[in-house]
Amino acid sequence: MNKIIYYQIIIALVLTIPFTSLAKSNYTDTKIKIFLDCEECDFSYFRRNISFVEFVRAPQLADINVLVTDQETGSGGNIFYFQFKGMNQFDQITYQVFFNSEYFFTEIQERDGLLKTLKMGLIPYLIGNTSLTEKLNIEYDESLNNYDLVTKNPDDDPWNYWLINVGGDLSFSKQELQSQKEFGSNFDLNRITEKLKFKSDLDFNRVIQEFNDDGVIIKSRITWIDSDIDLVYSLGPKWSLGAFSGYTRSTYANIDAQLKFNLGLEYNIFKWDKSDKKVFTLTYLLGLKYNDYFEETIFDKKYENIYQQNLRLYFLRRQNWGNIEATARINSFLNDFSKNRMRFELEGSFRLSKIISLFGNINLESIHDQVFLSKSILSTQDLLLKQRQLPTDFNLSMDIGIELTFGSIYNNVVNPRFD
Numbered sequence: 001m002n003k004i005i006y007y008q009i010i011i012a013l014v015l016t017i018p019f020t021s022l023a024k025s026n027y028t029d030t031k032i033k034i035f036l037d038c039e040e041c042d043f044s045y046f047r048r049n050i051s052f053v054e055f056v057r058a059p060q061l062a063d064i065n066v067l068v069t070d071q072e073t074g075s076g077g078n079i080f081y082f083q084f085k086g087m088n089q090f091d092q093i094t095y096q097v098f099f100n101s102e103y104f105f106t107e108i109q110e111r112d113g114l115l116k117t118l119k120m121g122l123i124p125y126l127i128g129n130t131s132l133t134e135k136l137n138i139e140y141d142e143s144l145n146n147y148d149l150v151t152k153n154p155d156d157d158p159w160n161y162w163l164i165n166v167g168g169d170l171s172f173s174k175q176e177l178q179s180q181k182e183f184g185s186n187f188d189l190n191r192i193t194e195k196l197k198f199k200s201d202l203d204f205n206r207v208i209q210e211f212n213d214d215g216v217i218i219k220s221r222i223t224w225i226d227s228d229i230d231l232v233y234s235l236g237p238k239w240s241l242g243a244f245s246g247y248t249r250s251t252y253a254n255i256d257a258q259l260k261f262n263l264g265l266e267y268n269i270f271k272w273d274k275s276d277k278k279v280f281t282l283t284y285l286l287g288l289k290y291n292d293y294f295e296e297t298i299f300d301k302k303y304e305n306i307y308q309q310n311l312r313l314y315f316l317r318r319q320n321w322g323n324i325e326a327t328a329r330i331n332s333f334l335n336d337f338s339k340n341r342m343r344f345e346l347e348g349s350f351r352l353s354k355i356i357s358l359f360g361n362i363n364l365e366s367i368h369d370q371v372f373l374s375k376s377i378l379s380t381q382d383l384l385l386k387q388r389q390l391p392t393d394f395n396l397s398m399d400i401g402i403e404l405t406f407g408s409i410y411n412n413v414v415n416p417r418f419d
Contacts, residue, residue, distance in 0.1 A: 038068035074192025076103035262287030285310040324348035360400035
């Protein structure tokens, strides 16, 4: 948090570089070439407002690579990490700066904050390294002190880290022979510190569909209620201890009421202060689940207690060449290991060269724990309207792609007409 405070005390460094106009074909070594890897950035806006650099399409073409990652804060906002890595003549300049986007920031405020952070991060590459130095002007805007952006001492926080979020939504669509209404609500109560994390939520969702089959009205109603309370305690830079409880009601899954409680231990091979770029965790959970069903299950149960365990391996890596995220998970009943569920997820994007990029994701699941399935006969209406969970031994989804980009590396023209 001290690093964030240090960054925000800077508040408003503004670059103003009055360039003389250059012919479109007259590119010189005056401009530095940068590659920006940022999912949340408005590239058209950045190109329009940072005219003293050339934005290129591949990191191999750049003098500076900028990787932007973000993490949610305990107050509901986001911290954006800008990792600057110099190449070529700037290969000795590598560092990181921060931008704290508060939960109440509008899209424009966040966009301007990201722009300002990128400009400030470029200053060390401009000073004493290029002919742009004489055109560089740094201003400190004291008027922004009146805007409450500076991170205060936690002792001054009247809410003592507590954050409350309440919301609801309603959607409606209608055609001549069918209609759908969906509404939901949520309530979240969280308190997150470096040592202790408390998160609780209550979510409600209902979907109502109506179909007119030659004068016969067919209705479908699906209701889902879910509530969770999580308490996580930090045992050091790598270990964590957690307690998790929850309640679920789902007409789709034949769950009238489900109560669950789990205890867990987690170990991260890397320190958690590096979690914006790399995470490698091993998690073990042990717990009890009580299920009360709407209808008797395929095992002739109207209610039951289930003792279960969960082992999860999670890996995340973000670099200038791309990112990879992988999860391997296995759940099993303690009294019957044949009732289990194994899941593997892999998602990533890789820049193989200046031209070729690969991206994709795969989700593979082996399912042998659907003890909640109703033993009543599955009707055509249930099947077509997806009112009930269907029996299955597996779930597989995949998306793989390749992208080729070549041509001009200097085109920074912004023209949004007819977009």
